[in-house]
Amino acid sequence: MSTQSFRSLLAILLFLTVPAMAHDPSEHMRAAENPDCTTMDGSSHEGMDSNDPIVQAMMKKCMSAMHKEATSIEAEATESPALGERMTEEGHSHDHPES
Amino acid sequence: MKQILKVLLLMLVTGSAGFAFLYSGIYPMGADSPHTSLTYWALETLREHSIERASRTLVLPDLSSPDLILAGGADYNEMCSACHLEPGKRGSDMSAGLYPQPPNLTIPPFLHRVDDNSERTSNLAREQFWVIKHGIKASGMPAWGKTHDDQRIWAMVAFLQQLPRLDSAQYQILTARGNTEEAHH
Numbered sequence: 001m002s003t004q005s006f007r008s009l010l011a012i013l014l015f016l017t018v019p020a021m022a023h024d025p026s027e028h029m030r031a032a033e034n035p036d037c038t039t040m041d042g043s044s045h046e047g048m049d050s051n052d053p054i055v056q057a058m059m060k061k062c063m064s065a066m067h068k069e070a071t072s073i074e075a076e077a078t079e080s081p082a083l084g085e086r087m088t089e090e091g092h093s094h095d096h097p098e099s
Numbered sequence: 100m101k102q103i104l105k106v107l108l109l110m111l112v113t114g115s116a117g118f119a120f121l122y123s124g125i126y127p128m129g130a131d132s133p134h135t136s137l138t139y140w141a142l143e144t145l146r147e148h149s150i151e152r153a154s155r156t157l158v159l160p161d162l163s164s165p166d167l168i169l170a171g172g173a174d175y176n177e178m179c180s181a182c183h184l185e186p187g188k189r190g191s192d193m194s195a196g197l198y199p200q201p202p203n204l205t206i207p208p209f210l211h212r213v214d215d216n217s218e219r220t221s222n223l224a225r226e227q228f229w230v231i232k233h234g235i236k237a238s239g240m241p242a243w244g245k246t247h248d249d250q251r252i253w254a255m256v257a258f259l260q261q262l263p264r265l266d267s268a269q270y271q272i273l274t275a276r277g278n279t280e281e282a283h284h
Binding site: 039060065 | 164165169261265272276
């Protein structure tokens with residue numbers, strides 16, 4: 001293969017590779033930072049306007065985070081019966097808030 | 100006839116001077132050397148009117164949707180905050196080094212204007228969409244539309260409408276990528 005042909009082939013391959021470089025949200029899921037929802041705890045809800053898009057978005061995000069956390073604890077307890085028993089003894093029910 | 104010759108001669112001299120200037124290389128191109136105020140005004144006027152004209156006919160979706168805000172927050176944090184900052188940050192290496200300096204999007208856009216109204220806000224949202232999608236020549240602002248669809252760009256615009264009202268804690272919650280996928284469905 002001549003140098004000229006090789007360069008042309010390389011250019012075509014590079015061109016075809018570009019769309020694959022698009023920013024896909026799933027690429028970030030592994031290193032994704034979790035929301036710190038401690039500011040959304042009970043008493044801090046006072047004064048929040050439930051019609052405010054920011055409040056609605058934060059509630060949605062934190063409810064989703066709590067749901068995921070509860071699901072993972074539940075799954076862990078199922079995998080390890082001892083942990084499940086310990087949680088029941090400590091008064092942790094398996095109920096979790098629905099989002 | 101004499102007048103026409105004079106005008107033609109003047110045009111020739113002006114044109115030659117212009118070309119001589121372009122090829123001389125004396126204009127400073129470094130980002131650390133600001134334009135003259137006349138050049139800056141001309142470029143800014145050209146940019147503002149071009150964006151306003153191009154974005155005029157865009158149809159706005161509902162930008163107050165929590166799902167849209169959440170989707171846009173995560174993208175803003177990863178793609179934009181290095182230059183356009185986040186609550187609690189006054190500058191970054193990128194925002195300090197780029198010229199023209201990227202706008203700090205955590206500051207309300209109409210802070211110094213008394214004629215703030217919803218039409219102006221809608222126009223700003225249309226312009227933001229256009230700028231994110233198409234970028235701006237020779238400014239460091241990329242055209243994200245080459246790799247991102249309109250829905251994702253509108254989500255970033257939705258987030259931008261709320262950004263000036265966010266504090267650091269709210270920003271962290273709305274931009275954390277964790278659980279975003281669940282929030283979409």
